[in-house]
Amino acid sequence: MRNAWLEKTLNEFTREIRQLLSDELVAVVLYGSGAGANFVPDHSDINIVIVVKSMQFDILQKLQPYIGVWRKRGFAMPLLLNQEFLQRARDVFPMEFHDICEQHRLLWGEDVFRDFVIDARHLRFQAEHEARSKLLRLRAVYLECAEDPTRLRALLLDSSKTFLVLMRNLIRLHGHASVLTYTEVLNRFERHFQLTFPLLRQLVTIRKGQQSWPDTPLTHLFRDYLAEVQQIIEVIDHLPPNLSAAHA
Secondary structure, eight states: OOOHHHHHHHHHHHHHHHHHHGGGEEEEEEEGGGGSSOOOTTTSOBEEEEEESSOOHHHHHHHGGGHHHHHHTTBOOOEEEEHHHHHHSTTTSHHHHHHHHHSEEEEEEOOTTTTOOOOTHHHHHHHHHHHHHHHHHHHHHHHHHTTOHHHHHHHHHHHHHHHHHHHHHHHHHTTOOOOOOHHHHHHHHHHHHTOOOHHHHHHHHHHTTSSOOOSSOHHHHHHHHHHHHHHHHHHHHTSOTTHHHHTO
16 A cells, blocks of 8 residues: 555656756656655655666756755655666666665656566676775764764665675575675575574664664674675675676
């Protein structure tokens, strides 16, 4: 059952975009949690792709005055793409495009992601880059904000989504269904690789508002979190070299 507030907000947004961009507009697409089972009202962002025929600077000028209003309504920064970018960048952003393809909803226009073909060989390379980059970032930010509990909690929650998306893509490489809730992703990943991720599981329930932060010191939580991230990286390191090609 769709959320009434979300539907009203999406309808208003789509109407505004159509008025602003007129003939330049190709599609307005909802993706991410809002188009699936992971959306949490008052917490999840509303993720939108705006596809235009060609990227002209005046399009940015038309949209810019409305960004603040949209952010207040719960929208993330819209992903603004033109048709040429969609064709030429799919090898650079395979995870992002694959996630959009598998969990999206057309709000208006042409469903450009319906028959979108992605070479799965690129998924593993991006997964390793994302995981290692995020690990470096986590270490650096911890050095900055270890004594700021509010910022540290936000860092744990925000970054956990990245690693859950990585897990979902690693599941995809093994030929499993990947349109899953975050809890299902954890279950499938733990079962397949015979590992456990208790802290990530806790963060999922906290994100949903189903659990409060535990009494465990945040420094201990962060230590355990880094250890779980390292487990994900080790999974990527030990993937067979031809795995991605086998599931292309």
